[in-house]
Each structure stands twice: as structure tokens, then as C-alpha cells.
Amino acid sequence: MTSANPSPGDVPEKIVAALDRIARGLRSHRQSVASRVGLTPLQLELLQTIDESPRPVIGLLAKELEVSQPTVSDSLLALERKGHVVRRRSDTDRRRTTMELTDSGRELVGEVRRAGEILRSSVAALAGPDQEAVLDILLSLIGNLLDAGIIQVARTCRTCRFYDHRDGLDARCALLQIPLPPAALRVDCPEHEPLLAS
Numbered sequence: 190m191t192s193a194n195p196s197p198g199d200v201p202e203k204i205v206a207a208l209d210r211i212a213r214g215l216r217s218h219r220q221s222v223a224s225r226v227g228l229t230p231l232q233l234e235l236l237q238t239i240d241e242s243p244r245p246v247i248g249l250l251a252k253e254l255e256v257s258q259p260t261v262s263d264s265l266l267a268l269e270r271k272g273h274v275v276r277r278r279s280d281t282d283r284r285r286t287t288m289e290l291t292d293s294g295r296e297l298v299g300e301v302r303r304a305g306e307i308l309r310s311s312v313a314a315l316a317g318p319d320q321e322a323v324l325d326i327l328l329s330l331i332g333n334l335l336d337a338g339i340i341q342v343a344r345t346c347r348t349c350r351f352y353d354h355r356d357g358l359d360a361r362c363a364l365l366q367i368p369l370p371p372a373a374l375r376v377d378c379p380e381h382e383p384l385l386a387s
């Protein structure tokens with residue numbers, strides 16, 4: 190009979206289970222904040238995504254949240270009615286509308302992030318090289334999940350067309366002209382552009 194638990198030596202399976210546990214904890218925290226403030230978990234996630242997105246337009250928000258555009262539009266209408274977001278004409282393209290958080294929207298995002306703060310201080314207690322190793326591994330995992338189509342959006346250096354890491358040279362950002370040692374690699378960069386399809 191197969192055991193329901195991974196065997197003691199099955200480290201990859203245990204790591205995946207641990208990541209899943211963390212993701213579920215964060216999701217459950219978001220759900221409890223959402224129900225306390227009278228939003229759906231998707232509406233709360235949408236607020237957070239608008240706050241993090243360099244270009245919060247409906248199509249990109251839908252892609253990032255992996256839901257349809259009509260679903261995002263409905264959630265945005267609800268958030269507008271509750272006074273948590275406003276629409277603005279894009280400065281660069283007047284035909285486009287972008288979303289902005291109001292003060293109350295920003296307050297809600299801050300509340301969701303408090304769970305992330307607990308994680309952040311746990312990681313900050315690790316030695317510097319261990320922090321860099323964790324970051325390196327997580328960025329590799331994100332890249333692999335993106336390649337496999339399991340996640341649709343990643344704004345990391347390793348998935349960016351400006352990440353210059355030719356053999357024998359230290360990694361650099363070809364756009365910003367800055368060195369990118371392991372600790373400087375970005376996880377959510379506003380200047381990120383996806384790798385060009387080969």
C-alpha cells in the first residue's frame with residue numbers, strides 16, 4: 190500500500206509540499222481579510238495586482254490573475270462602487286484606461302501584505318548567502334513554471350529580455366545598465382519585458 194505521506198528521503202516532494210503549505214496559508218489569510226471587509230478573494234487579489242502592476246489595464250490584469258476579461262471588469266465595477274479603485278485615462282495612450290487604488294484600496298492591500306511581512310522577517314533572519322540561495326532557487330522555479338505555462342506572468346530578471354548573463358561575464362541589466370549580482374535580481378520589476386520568442 191502506498192503511504193499518503195512522502196518518504197523521509199523524498200526531499201523534492203517535501204519542498205513542493207512546503208511551498209504549497211505557504212501558498213495556502215497566504216491564500217487563507219487573504220480570504221479572511223476579504224470576508225471581513227466585504228469583498229471576494231478575487232476582488233482583494235485584484236487590488237493587490239493593480240498596486241503591483243506597472244500597467245494595470247484590464248487585459249493584463251486578467252492575464253495575471255488567470256481569469257477572463259469580463260470577470261475582471263465585473264470585479265472592477267464592484268471595487269469602483271465601493272470606492273477602492275478609480276479609472277484614469279493613460280498618459281501615454283488616451284484610448285486606454287488604467288486603474289488606480291484610492292486611499293481605502295491601498296489600506297486594504299496593506300492589510301493583506303501584513304502576512305507577507307511575517308514571512309519577510311523570517312527570511313531576513315537567515316544568513317545572507319542562505320537568503321541569496323533561496324532567492325536563486327525560487328527565481329529558477331518561477332522561470333520553470335513560466336516555461337511550462339503553469340504561470341502566465343512573471344516580471345523577474347531571469348525571465349526578462351534585458352537580463353544579460355553571457356558566459357564569463359557578471360550578470361547585468363542591459364536596459365538600466367546596472368550589475369545584477371544574485372542579491373540584486375528583481376522579482377517584480379516595472380521595466381521587465383518578456384524574453385523574445387525564438
Ligand code: SF4
Nearest residue numbers: 346349351352362378
Ligand atoms: S529590466 Fe528589470 S527585470 Fe529586466 S533585467 Fe533589468 S532589472 Fe531585471
